[in-house]
Structures are given as structure tokens and as C-alpha cells.
Amino acid sequence: xxxxxxxxxxxxxxxxxxxxxxxxxxxxxxxxxxxxxxxxxxxxxxxxxxxxxxxxxxxxxxxxxxxxxxxxxxxxxxxxxxxxxxxxxxxxxxxxxxxxxxxxxxxxxxxxxxxxxxxxxxxxxxxxxxxxxxxxxxxxxxxxxxxxxxxxxxxxxxxxxxxxxxxxxxxxxxxxxxxxxxxxxxxxxxxxxxxxxxxxxxxxxxxxxxxxxxxxxxxxxxxxxxxxxxxxxxxxxxxxxxxxxxxxxxxxxxxxxxxxxxxxxxxxxxxxxxxxxxxxxxxxxxxxxxxxxxxxxxxxxxxxxxxxxxxxxxxxxxxxxxxxxxx
Ligand code: NDP
Numbered sequence: 001x002x003x004x005x006x007x008x009x010x011x012x013x014x015x016x017x018x019x020x021x022x023x024x025x026x027x028x029x030x031x032x033x034x035x036x037x038x039x040x041x042x043x044x045x046x047x048x049x050x051x052x053x054x055x056x057x058x059x060x061x062x063x064x065x066x067x068x069x070x071x072x073x074x075x076x077x078x079x080x081x082x083x084x085x086x087x088x089x090x091x092x093x094x095x096x097x098x099x100x101x102x103x104x105x106x107x108x109x110x111x112x113x114x115x116x117x118x119x120x121x122x123x124x125x126x127x128x129x130x131x132x133x134x135x136x137x138x139x140x141x142x143x144x145x146x147x148x149x150x151x152x153x154x155x156x157x158x159x160x161x162x163x164x165x166x167x168x169x170x171x172x173x174x175x176x177x178x179x180x181x182x183x184x185x186x187x188x189x190x191x192x193x194x195x196x197x198x199x200x201x202x203x204x205x206x207x208x209x210x211x212x213x214x215x216x217x218x219x220x221x222x223x224x225x226x227x228x229x230x231x232x233x234x235x236x237x238x239x240x241x242x243x244x245x246x247x248x249x250x251x252x253x254x255x256x257x258x259x260x261x262x263x264x265x266x267x268x269x270x271x272x273x274x275x276x277x278x279x280x281x282x283x284x285x286x287x288x289x290x291x292x293x294x295x296x297x298x299x300x301x302x303x304x305x306x307x308x309x310x311x312x313x314x315x316x317x318x319x320x321x322x323x324x325x326x327x
Contacts, residue, residue: 172236181226
């Protein structure tokens with residue numbers, strides 16, 4: 001067995017965000033040497049933008065020279081809500097291309113054994129047959145609204161295959177569906193649906209104003225709790241050695257409607273005021289189910305946190321950390 005003095009380093013980039021904070025928490029709290037815990041002889045390093053700007057090749061290379069990571073979970077990205085994305089497609093394309101190219105090129109040069117990069121379901125074609133599977137990424141252009149971000153993320157899969165073919169690298173990627181949990185971005189204008197609705201409901205309760213949800217509430221989505229997603233990433237790091245991307249999600253049969261989300265938030269926050277749907281606002285796509293069959297068959301199953309439990313924990317975190325949260 002490896003002694004603590006012969007340490008290997010695992011770096012997590014973008015670790016101050018929603019997903020990275022969850023990995024940090026799992027590594028800190030799961031027992032040593034347990035399936036999702038830290039292993040003896042491992043040092044985990046959690047980085048954010050102030051530790052080095054990954055758009056810059058020199059700063060990225062300095063990070064690899066400093067930590068000499070044996071493996072990297074690469075989460076860092078320029079991430080924004082839909083409106084921000086729509087207005088800045090070039091910025092999202094360029095900055096994410098730079099970050100990802102720097103991370104992979106330096107990983108190759110420093111002989112890092114494994115990189116797991118984080119994609120998103122927006123990499124999939126806009127017009128596609130559902131459910132989404134790992135084989136469908138490149139079958140047509142992504143949705144035009146955030147094509148900059150989507151193409152940059154898609155390119156990681158192309159890069160991984162090219163690094164494998166030319167240099168034999170073990171670089172892969174994960175594709176999470178909608179993530180939620182503590183440390184999310186709760187901005188009212190530019191956040192994902194769960195944190196956005198939580199913040200709206202919180203203010204409605206505080207100010208005695210109506211809680212108004214955009215759209216009919218009917219669309220269905222798959223939501224994965226950040227702490228569950230963290231465990232799937234750790235499993236990939238330990239057990240998965242293929243270039244093929246893996247969809248990290250709850251099952252197709254676990255879709256939840258926006259109304260169910262809003263109902264659960266109202267219940268958890270104890271909101272008793274006026275609550276309605278603004279059906280003049282557009283709904284977006286009715287559903288876009290993704291299959292988790294690939295990872296489930298490889299892992300032999302996984303016990304996801306029930307949605308209500310995860311939502312309860314997230315509301316509790318948000319209420320307790322309102323002043324420090326990204327709002
Ligand atoms: P967050 O926005 O919460 O965090 C982004 C992270 O990236 C932060 O740690 C940020 O650092 C870091 N970062 C941004 N720019 C740079 C840079 N130039 N150099 C170094 N670090 C940088 O993101 P999430 O946790 O939500 O997302 C993590 C990953 O998961 C991303 O790749 C995202 O595309 C993907 N994803 C997210 C989904 C979601 O529902 N949230 C769904 C599917 C995929 P700092 O805090 O210091 O600015």
C-alpha cells in the first residue's frame with residue numbers, strides 16, 4: 001500500500017462552483033478508502049479562477065508544473081444562464097475553447113494519466129430522436145441560442161478522441177443533465193430553473209408578493225443532485241478508462257415537471273402567499289430525456305437521492321447561506 005508520503009495528486013478545476021463544491025464535500029466526508037472517499041496516498045487539490053486563469057496557457061501550464069496531477073476532473077468553464085449565453089456566443093465559444101485546449105494540452109505534456117472533462121446536454125443536436133444517448137452528440141447542430149458554449153463543449157469530445165488516436169491519452173468526458181444543490185448560482189436573471197425559482201419564492205415570502213412561475217409548469221426535466229453527481233464523477237475517475245463520454249443523470253423515468261419543482265419549493269419554504277403560472281411566457285422544449293443506461297450498466301446501479309430530500313437540503317442551504325450565496 002502507498003504511504004501518505006508517496007502522494008499522488010488529483011486536481012479538480014472549477015471547484016468553487018456547484019459541481020466542484022459537491023466533489024469537495026464528498027471527498028471530505030466519505031470514509032477514507034470507501035468507494036467515494038479519498039484513498040490513502042491521495043492528495044486532492046480544489047482550484048478556482050483565482051488560483052490561475054485557465055484561459056491563459058502559461059498559467060495553466062504553471063498549474064500542472066506545480067501540482068503534477070496524476071488525474072484531473074475538469075469542471076472550470078465560462079458558464080452562464082440562457083440570456084447571457086444568447087448575447088455572448090463568441091465569448092462563450094472562445095473562452096471555453098481556450099480553457100479546454102489549455103487543460104488537455106498541458107495534461108498531455110505533463111503526462112497526466114487521466115482527465116475527465118465536464119460537458120452538458122446542450123452539446124446534443126437541437127433536432128434529435130429522444131432519448132439522448134452518448135452516440136448522438138454529433139448528429140446535427142446544437143440549439144442556436146447558445147451555440148458558442150455548446151460547440152466549445154462538443155469540441156472536447158473531438159479533442160479527447162484525437163488525443164487518444166495520436167498520443168494514446170486517457171481523456172474522457174461526462175455529460176450531466178440539470179444539476180442542482182448547495183453553492184449553485186441563485187441569480188434571479190441568469191440562473192438555472194431550480195435556483196432561480198428558489199430565489200423568487202424566497203423573495204415572495206419575504207416581501208409578501210406573489211410567487212409567479214414563468215410558463216405553464218408542464219415541461220419535464222431530469223434533475224441530478226450535485227452530491228449524487230459528485231459520486232458519479234468519482235466513480236468515473238476510479239473505474240472508467242474509455243474516451244467515450246458518459247451521460248450522468250437520473251433515469252428517463254425520473255423526469256419531473258416544472259410545476260412539481262415549484263410545488264416542492266413552495267412546500268419546503270413554507271410559502272403561503274399567492275402562487276401562479278404566467279402562461280404568457282414561453283415554455284421551451286416540452287421534454288428532452290437523456291438515457292443513463294450506459295453508466296448504470298457499468299456501475300451496476302446507483303441509489304440516487306430522492307428529489308424531495310435533495311430539494312429539502314438545497315432549500316435549507318440557501319436559506320442558511322442567503323448572504324453568502326451567489327444571488
Ligand atoms: P459554476 O459556474 O458554479 O462554476 C464555474 C467554475 O469555473 C468556478 O469554480 C469558476 O471559478 C471556474 N472558472 C470559470 N472561469 C475560469 C477561468 N478562466 N479559469 C479558471 N477557472 C475558471 O459552474 P457549475 O459547477 O455549475 O458547472 C461546472 C461544470 O459543469 C461546467 O463545466 C458546466 O459547463 C458543467 N455543467 C453544469 C450544469 C449545471 O446545471 N450547473 C449542467 C451541465 C454541465 P471562480 O468561482 O473562481 O470564478
